Amino acid sequence: MSNYLGRRLLGLIPLMLGISVISYAIMALAPGGTGSIFLHSARPMSPADVLIIKQQLGLDKPWFVQYFYWLHNLVFNQSLGFSFIDGRPVMIKILEKLPTTLQLISLSFVCTLTIAIPAAIYAATHKNSFVDYLTTAISFIGYGMPTFWLGIMLLEIFAVRVHWFPSSGLSSIDSTGFNLGDRIHHLVLPVATLTFVSLASWMRYQRASMLDVLDEDYIRTAAAKGLSRTTVIYKHALRNALLPVITLVGLYLPALLTGAYFTEIVFSIPGMGYLGLNAIFERDYPTVMGITLFSASLVVLGNLLADIGYAAADPRIRYD
């Protein structure tokens, strides 16, 4: 296991390097490229001045040389550069927003699992029942539903028509300091949005996995031994049915992040997605690059944890 872990961690180095090259290349190869910093200057600059500043910042070098400057800065100074808009360090801008996004993701993740697993078990053990059809219907609809549209609909119904929940932000304007009740009140609609669109994948996958397991010989054996239905389903079947689902955590993370970004945008929640979209609109390339890199790192980390979790949970799997 430790051998496997070591190899897995070593493999992360080329992966992360590749990811950073791709993030950098997209920005650097843009028409205008990194030089578009000059679009933001208050007064027009003479070409000579532009050249001097470019030389000072190293922007006159080809993009792959600039990439090594950037990488060096990232590795040795933990710096992602400075925002084009407000000049603040990108690393700090992102780290400020990260907890908000993680909070949204983890809350809706817990909600998703709490609903999806029992629903999927019931659907799998009661095939062709009403709940089974409902689960399938929700799976299809949830999959086809744009996150932003669901957010807009919930907002229109529960914040605009009936004023049950606030429509935007994370805290009321008049509130001072952190107030848990107020925070939860603000998070209900965003979390509900993200949960519903996530439910689709989870219920479908969990149901299929459960159905597969219920077909196995050891389930028939357990039932033949005279074990109660509850024991068979929750002890023998569920444990095995949860295993392949661990992998889904890793696979689903990119989609979950995208969903969270959309949710933040619709509900004006100041998280990474909100920051990223504004950065995209303002052509704030260092910030966009930082968020791209951070998102990819989160996904890589999630995949790593899923793989380790899988190896730890399934004694049949040996990695040597």
Place this chain on the structure above:
Amino acid sequence: MATTQPVRPQAVLDQEMPPHISMTADVWRRFARNRLALVGLAMVGLLVVCAVFANHLSSYDPNNLDMSIVGTPQPPSWQHLFGTDADGRDYFTRMLFGARVSLEVGFSAMLVAITFGTIYGAISAFYGGWVDASMMRFVDMMLSFPTFFLILTVEAVTNNFSIIVIMLVIGMLSWMGVSRLVRGQILSLRERDFVSAARALGAEDGRIIWRHLLPNALAPVIVAATLAIGDNILTEAGLSYLGLGVQIPTPSWGNSLQKALDPETLAAPWLIVIPGLLIVLTVVAFNFVGEGLRDALDPKTRGRGT
């Protein structure tokens, strides 16, 4: 020793042998038995008709502003089936033309992704070794990015929002799944005897890939292609909603929702409900068809009587 084979009259053979069915007919027969798949196909068909004949199905111009009602969206009526938007344009017409945009982008981005992904996966699997290893590491890298955010960024960086560019960007950033799929298929096909036979007969690499490997790996690709159209339509809607996709005044389901949170739009719920429902129905329809195809094309169950 001569074994005596009883010679049967042709009539008996005809009775006992199952009728010969071509693969296409068999797949269709099994597809048609799936009610959801048929519903999906009908919905897709209807949508295609709407998109193709968009300019014949409505007497309004999608961009014509009715100055008498600008600023006050009209609710759905017989005159305006889906009402009018805040600029006094007939919403039904805009949705028809929006279907055209969605299908165009969804279908052509799928073609780009499938073509590129198939070629990529086939080359990777066929050559194996370090070629395969490095090509697949690149796929791992690309899959680590939240695809939509990457598409959004590239769209913003390109700063070109013509439908062709949108379709290329979506296609060129969503081929990774297909390449893995094709690679897996070909890896298992590569070692089969018929490939060795082709090679022994002197077939070139390109011919082996094109004539022997790809056709046998086609079934899951067709399924993935159908599902990809739905995914691309969702992506286009998201891009257009954020203002980084199809640009107003070109009608698109996504960009119709751009002003959804404005007070005057919030007061006119049909402007929000209709485009969203159309997106959901379309994506669900493509998923029904895709799932139906998956079952119908699966060689493990094909030819079985159930």
